[in-house]
Amino acid sequence: MANQQAGSILQFAPFQSAVDEGFWHRLSSLKLNKLGIDDSPIPITGFYAPCTHSQVSNHLTLLMESLPSDSDEESSVTATSHGNRNRCSVPGTLYNTNTLESFRAIDRESLLKEEAKKIWEDIHSGKAIDDSAVLSRFVLISFADLKKWNFHYSVAFPALVLNPPATLVDLRPASQWFSSQEAEAVRAACNEWRNSSATADEPFFLVSIDSNSNSTIRHLKDWEAFQNDCQKLLFGFYDPCHLQNNPGWPLRNFLALIFSRWNLKSVHFFCYRENRGFADMGLSLVGEALITVPQGRAAEIGDHQCVPNAVGWELNKQRKVYRCISLAKSMDPTRLAISAA
Amino acid sequence: MVLSQRIHEAFKGTVERITAPRTVSAFKEKGVLSVSEFILAGDNLVSKCPTWSWESGEPSKRKSYLPAEKQFLITRNVPCLRRAASIEEEYEGAGGEVLVDNEDNDGWLATHGKPKDKLDDDDNLPSMEALEISMNSNVHQSISNHFGGEEEEDIPDMAEYEESNSLIEADPATLQPTYLVAHEPDDDNILRTRTYDVSITYDKYYQTPRVWLTGYDESRMLLQPELVLEDVSQDHARKTVTIEDHPHLPGKHASIHPCRHGAVMKKIIDVLVSRGVEPEVDK
Numbered sequence: 001m002a003n004q005q006a007g008s009i010l011q012f013a014p015f016q017s018a019v020d021e022g023f024w025h026r027l028s029s030l031k032l033n034k035l036g037i038d039d040s041p042i043p044i045t046g047f048y049a050p051c052t053h054s055q056v057s058n059h060l061t062l063l064m065e066s067l068p069s070d071s072d073e074e075s076s077v078t079a080t081s082h083g084n085r086n087r088c089s090v091p092g093t094l095y096n097t098n099t100l101e102s103f104r105a106i107d108r109e110s111l112l113k114e115e116a117k118k119i120w121e122d123i124h125s126g127k128a129i130d131d132s133a134v135l136s137r138f139v140l141i142s143f144a145d146l147k148k149w150n151f152h153y154s155v156a157f158p159a160l161v162l163n164p165p166a167t168l169v170d171l172r173p174a175s176q177w178f179s180s181q182e183a184e185a186v187r188a189a190c191n192e193w194r195n196s197s198a199t200a201d202e203p204f205f206l207v208s209i210d211s212n213s214n215s216t217i218r219h220l221k222d223w224e225a226f227q228n229d230c231q232k233l234l235f236g237f238y239d240p241c242h243l244q245n246n247p248g249w250p251l252r253n254f255l256a257l258i259f260s261r262w263n264l265k266s267v268h269f270f271c272y273r274e275n276r277g278f279a280d281m282g283l284s285l286v287g288e289a290l291i292t293v294p295q296g297r298a299a300e301i302g303d304h305q306c307v308p309n310a311v312g313w314e315l316n317k318q319r320k321v322y323r324c325i326s327l328a329k330s331m332d333p334t335r336l337a338i339s340a341a
Numbered sequence: 342m343v344l345s346q347r348i349h350e351a352f353k354g355t356v357e358r359i360t361a362p363r364t365v366s367a368f369k370e371k372g373v374l375s376v377s378e379f380i381l382a383g384d385n386l387v388s389k390c391p392t393w394s395w396e397s398g399e400p401s402k403r404k405s406y407l408p409a410e411k412q413f414l415i416t417r418n419v420p421c422l423r424r425a426a427s428i429e430e431e432y433e434g435a436g437g438e439v440l441v442d443n444e445d446n447d448g449w450l451a452t453h454g455k456p457k458d459k460l461d462d463d464d465n466l467p468s469m470e471a472l473e474i475s476m477n478s479n480v481h482q483s484i485s486n487h488f489g490g491e492e493e494e495d496i497p498d499m500a501e502y503e504e505s506n507s508l509i510e511a512d513p514a515t516l517q518p519t520y521l522v523a524h525e526p527d528d529d530n531i532l533r534t535r536t537y538d539v540s541i542t543y544d545k546y547y548q549t550p551r552v553w554l555t556g557y558d559e560s561r562m563l564l565q566p567e568l569v570l571e572d573v574s575q576d577h578a579r580k581t582v583t584i585e586d587h588p589h590l591p592g593k594h595a596s597i598h599p600c601r602h603g604a605v606m607k608k609i610i611d612v613l614v615s616r617g618v619e620p621e622v623d624k
Contacts (some may be wrong), residue, residue, distance in 0.1 A: 011516040018418075018561035020538075022399070025591035052392050056420035056534060057562055063597030064399060064591065086394045086417070165514040194391070246516050311512045316560045325562060330592040 010289050013241040015060055015136075015249040017046075017155040017314055022064030023067040024151050024327055027096065027144055030070045035096075042094040046138055047087040048203075050238040051273045056284055057248070058240035060090060060138060060157070068092075071187040083197030085277075088238060092138040092202075103152055105142035108313060108321070115139050116158040116310030123257045129220045131288050132204035136254040149328040158312040159252040164292060166255055166267075171245065171287035174270065178209075180272065182232075183281045185215035190236075190272060190279035199290065204254055207234040207270050224244070232268070234286065239271035247271045247287060259291045266290055373548035373606070376406050382550075383414050383541070392416045396540075398589025407543060414587050421572070435594040534559045535572070542588050547599040549606070553587055554595045569595040 017294050035042075044067055046060040054292070073115040093115065097103040122128040128135050175183050186207060193199045198218075206218045209232040218226055227233060232253055235258055241248030251269060271285040313321050328335055374382065387393050395411040397403065403412060538555040556564030556572070566584040573582045573595070587594045 009513050011514055013516045016561055018536075018557060019563075021555070021563055021592040022590055052418070053420055056418065058418055058534060061417060084394055085391060159515075161512060161514065243516075252514070274392075277393075311515060323562065327592070329565065332494070 007167055008167070010166045010287075012159070012249050012252050013057065013243050013246045014059065014312075014314065015061065015157040015240060017138075017140075018059040018077070019062045019153065019325070020064065020282065021072055021327065021330065023062045023066055024090045024144070024325070025331065026064045026067045026070070027094075027142070027151075028146055028149075028331065030067060031144055031146065034070045037098050039098055039102075042096065044092045044094045044140065046090040046092050048090060048136075048238070048240055049086045049088060051240050051242045051248075051283070052275065052277060054242060054275065057242045058266060060136075060148070060155075060240075062140070066092075076303045083200055085194050085200035088133065088201040088203050090133050090136045090138060092140060095139070095141045099139070100143050100145065100152065103141065106141050108141070108154070108156070109142070110314055111139055112156050112158050112310050113307070116160055116312075119158060119253055120160060120256075120307045123253075123260055126261075128253075128257055129223075132202065132220055135204060135257060136250050141207045148326070149331045150324055150326045152322060152324045154323060155314045157249055157314065158310045158313040159249060160307075161309045162252075162256065162259070162291060162312060164306065166289040166291050167317070169266070169288040169290055171247075171285055173244070173282050174284040174286045175281040177286035179213065181213040182209050182215065185209065185213055185271075187279045187281050189215040194274075194279070203238040204248065205236045207236045208232065209234075234268045234270040236270035236272050239273050239285070239298040241271070242273070242283070244285070247285065255289065255291065265292070284295075374543070374550065375548070376543065376545075379543045379550060380408070382442065386414060396589070399591060402589050404543070404545070404588070406545070413540055413542040415538060417536075417538045419537045419539055421535050421537065502570055535564065536561070537569075540587070540590070540594075544599045549599045551599045552597045554592075554597075555590075566593045566595045568581075 018081055044062070046062055046066060048060045049058055051058045095111070097106065115137055119128070119135060122134045137158065139156045139158070140153060142151060144151050170177075174186065186209070189207070189331065193202075193205065199205075199219075202219070204220055206220060206223060206226060207215065208218065208226060209215045211231045224227055235254060237250050239248040239250070247269065248271065251271070254269070255267060258264050260292060267288060267289050269287050271287070272279070273283040273285075274280055316319060316323055330336075350417075383395060387395060393414050393416045396413060396415050397410050398412045403409060536557045538554070538557075540553045541550045542553065544548075544551040554569050556566075556569045558564055570582060570584070581598055582595055583598055584593050584595050586592075587596075
């Protein structure tokens with residue numbers, strides 16, 4: 001542990017967004033052909049996968065398929081992308097405004113709170129256990145300037161804030177935390193989980209190891225049945241982050257779920273990462289976090305009316321929230337006509 | 342796009358419309374792939390290198406001779422951490438291109454030759470022909486976001502919000518961005534990590550696979566395709582590597598022109614045959 005000391009606050013690496021050109025193309029055609037000036041929120045889908053490279057994190061990707069089709073005929077494709085291991089679907093909401101002024105006027109703080117509340121409610125209703133991807137719910141706000149082909153946008157990954165923050169007891173590469181026999185069993189079990197189209201895009205799961213070093217990966221809803229009959233039980237998630245000393249963002253809401261659903265104070269978590277598409281125990285991490293609740297506040301946690309504070313607007317390298325991309329080169333019909341002449 | 346390129350595309354489009362897709366294998370004779378061989382080779386790539394997957398792309402651009410869910414192959418977020426200039430030197434020193442015939446490289450040509458172990462590029466990225474997918478910026482300025490826009494200075498930002506208890510910067514459990522770049526090879530320039538989406542399409546006219554590159558800068562903003570060319574060896578930029586419309590995705594993307602692919606594959610196959618190896622499309 002280089003920069004995280006035992007007993008220090010557990011720090012999470014923020015999620016990053018990457019918006020593909022296809023997303024803006026489809027948003028433009030949706031806007032022109034279907035939405036018009038209707039600016040009601042649109043449900044969208046983001047995609048992510050575990051980190052596959054030791055030097056670069058994965059991001060939440062927004063693609064053409066993230067948006068509903070403007071022709072209504074393409075529902076079959078979204079069905080086929082389910083089970084794609086490189087595309088775990090994450091639900092999100094797009095707020096596209098009609099003017100730059102209204103884009104800038106969006107109250108991002110209350111929007112973030114609103115989305116955090118959805119996550120909190122899903123945790124309490126049990127929806128987050130059946131469909132764990134809702135834990136990573138995100139928000140995109142945008143203004144598509146179709147006169148200049150500029151797209152202004154900003155993304156938030158709402159994270160419920162534990163108060164006080166979780167502290168870190170231990171964080172190590174999985175290969176060091178497990179015995180070599182266990183590491184091999186976990187690796188094999190993870191590869192199996194990732195290769196099955198039924199589970200490949202299920203980003204949160206349970207890892208169990210029995211006394212004979214056999215490992216099984218199970219669905220979150222098996223927790224009750226599962227907790228007594230195994231030696232070690234870890235809470236695993238697809239970690240988009242590549243850093244050796246920090247877990248990625250999705251663990252935040254997962255910890256909130258683990259704590260408020262199952263009331264665990266000490267959590268062993270497993271940051272699942274890959275190398276070239278295969279489970280890698282040297283890159284994956286195992287950590288232990290402690291969650292403490294001050295006296296007298298325990299009741300709050302059980303109370304689902306009391307939504308914890310949330311953080312999550314993504315900052316770019318200038319530490320600003322707003323981003324803008326110009327696609328005039330590939331979208332402006334006059335420019336295209338000139339370059340084609 | 343230059344006029345000759347337009348005419349050629351129109352011609353190629355017409356030929357593609359009137360000729361039936363290749364169904365009989367000519368892999369060994371000409372180094373070309375039939376549609377079913379392309380799918381077979383693609384399935385194999387996906388199973389051996391699971392970071393690759395099949396995608397269906399834009400519905401309106403779908404090719405009827407390919408299955409709807411297997412229109413093209415793509416791997417996203419391939420990082421590039423090194424600078425082109427330094428790679429170029431090593432590359433020359435190592436004697437340039439070498440033929441790789443291990444299964445992961447699908448019998449394609451590894452352009453980096455021996456210094457491979459020093460490279461940070463993914464070598465599950467099957468490089469083709471004579472492209473140096475060194476994917477590094479050799480010009481500092483090139484990496485800044487030339488896609489225009491940038492941030493407008495007058496936009497009120499998060500920092501100006503008073504009631505700032507949802508600020509990510511003020512949250513003790515958020516790893517602050519300075520740490521995120523500490524993993525870069527050198528600390529002098531945090532801007533070097535571009536990432537690429539690499540896709541492989543089937544080119545019906547040349548009957549070969551075709552490789553496309555879509556670049557993102559270090560803050561994951563799209564790179565203008567022209568900037569991708571700066572990451573490619575200058576010997577090949579705008580000759581072997583050109584900027585064209587992607588057959589399944591919107592927008593312009595850099596692509597390795599397939600006109601020499603068949604001939605190069607033929608050369609590789611001949612080498613394999615001379616070693617007594619029976620070449621197959623899924624190897």
